[in-house]
Amino acid sequence: MNSYIEKLFTSSQKPSRRILGLMSGTSLDGLDIALCHIRGYGKGTKVTIEQFVTVPYSASFQSAIRDVFAKRTVDLQEVTLLNGYVGECHGQMVTQALQQWQINHHDIDCIASHGQTIFHCPQEQHGLSQYGNGTLQIGDGDRLATITGIITFSDFRQKHIAAGGEGAPLAVYGDYLVFSSPEENRILLNMGGIANFTWLPASHSANEVFSTDVGPGNTIIDAFVCQQYGHLRFDKDGMLAAAGTVSPDLLNTLLQHEFFTYSVPKTTGPEVFNLDYLYQARLRSHTLSLSNEDVIATLTAFTAKGIAESLIQTLGSDMTATIYASGGGVHNPVLMKTIAEELPAKITLKNLSTLGIDPDAKEAMLFAILANETLGGSACFAGNDYQIPNTTMGKISLP
Known part of the structure; x- marks a missing residue:
């Protein structure tokens, strides 16, 4: 042999x-x-x-x-x-x-x-x-x-x-096997380039578990930062977003992609959410004059709102659950704070490290x-x- x-x-x-x-x-x-x-x-x-x-x-x-x-x-x-x-x-x-x-x-x-x-x-x-x-x-x-x-x-x-x-x-396979708990409903949220989450009900029933992409994580933010600043690869500690102001017009336009109307589970990628998508949204919303900081603040809000709205649409606003977040997005305090503000009161946001795993x-x-x-x-x-x-x-x- x-x-x-x-x-x-x-x-x-x-x-x-x-x-x-x-x-x-x-x-x-x-x-x-x-x-x-x-x-x-x-x-x-x-x-x-x-x-x-x-x-x-x-x-x-x-x-x-x-x-x-x-x-x-x-x-x-x-x-x-x-x-x-x-x-x-x-x-x-x-x-x-x-x-x-x-x-x-x-x-x-x-x-x-x-x-x-x-x-x-x-x-x-x-x-x-x-x-x-x-x-x-x-x-x-x-x-x-x-x-x-x-x-x-x-x-x-x-x-x-x-x-x-x-x-x-x-992620759904490993999330279900390792992170399911009979003590609470859990949402395993990963914020890499694309954001996705896995729903793990306390029932531990494999029939109810699912995982889905929800839209951009860091992909457009990182690409825009690289494009505009050259020497920077991402918005470290959310400092650029914190220095800007969210544009409601641009935010609403970014959220109009048909992907957000698809039923779960669904997938997407940078092939859809990229710098060209951002540019076209800025054209339609007449926001080409926004400062870099305002654009980054709006993109950060876009990621947060896409995550929160997908959770609410899928699970309902009355669901009690704990989100355990991982991926590069957990290191952006502005993004984490914005997500928490968009969530219903019964959904708590935590870092995956609270379960003893490096996010x-x-x-x-x-x-x-x-x-x-x-x-x-x-x-x-x-x-x-x-x-x-x-x-x-x-x-x-x-x-």
Whole structure:
């Protein structure tokens, strides 16, 4: 038997596993690497994050990704070459992290790599009846496996689509297994480039659980800050938003996209909510003369209102629940304060850290859980009312 096939079999039989979760989001700021110790699988899953680091991307790496990111027309040679290059870079980052942590690669059961999304196009977005949902992540799993010497699971979203989903959000699987509580209704809110949430009722019923995108998180804010200030990549601590004033005209225009009328679950991306979307909204609302600070304040309010209104429309204004927030948005106090002000009194907003999980590590951890489920052979959403695909995910690459 091939030694790596044997290791896969052995890992699948173990009571616990050490899995490296890798996440690179639409903010393009770096690679999140979470070393997770995972015990059990399915509803018995218990996770401890042993180590976590975000390895920042160089300016040249970011520029190369942005050349092909969320654009319908790109250089196909560039996409082809970047697929391998991103995999190699991520492999080198993992190797360096393991060296810094003084951990031997033989002690890792597998890597769970999300890759780098460059285009996401659900059918509701592209409108082409002959095609279904589509998404594309680059960062070749074979390069990762070869460089690190570790069995690698990658390209998770394709199986989700093949099984009937939109390829996103995938957080619902790990959220349900790790964060469900019989003591309270929980909402797991992630604010990366795109904002999404998972509804976890106290009933712990898989039939009621769902996850959905709700609109932009940091994607337009970050893009506008980069465009206008050059040396800045995001609105650190919400200082620019705090210095501005929200424009009601621009805010109302931004909120008029048909995406906000779709029923949940739904997905979106920077292909929709981007600088061109902002520019067209400013044209229609006659707000091209706004200061940069006023635009950023309005974009921050746009993100907050999109999140709050989606929660209210979906769950009702009388629902009692606690929101646990993660992603880059939790570090923006203006955004967090604005969301809290938009929420009904019975919904409380907290940082995910109150549950003992680093909010920056959550998404990388969730992909480690997906790989663990594939190894354990579990699927937990049969008969779900929101048609969450009852499937395991991840292509397997051997070193």
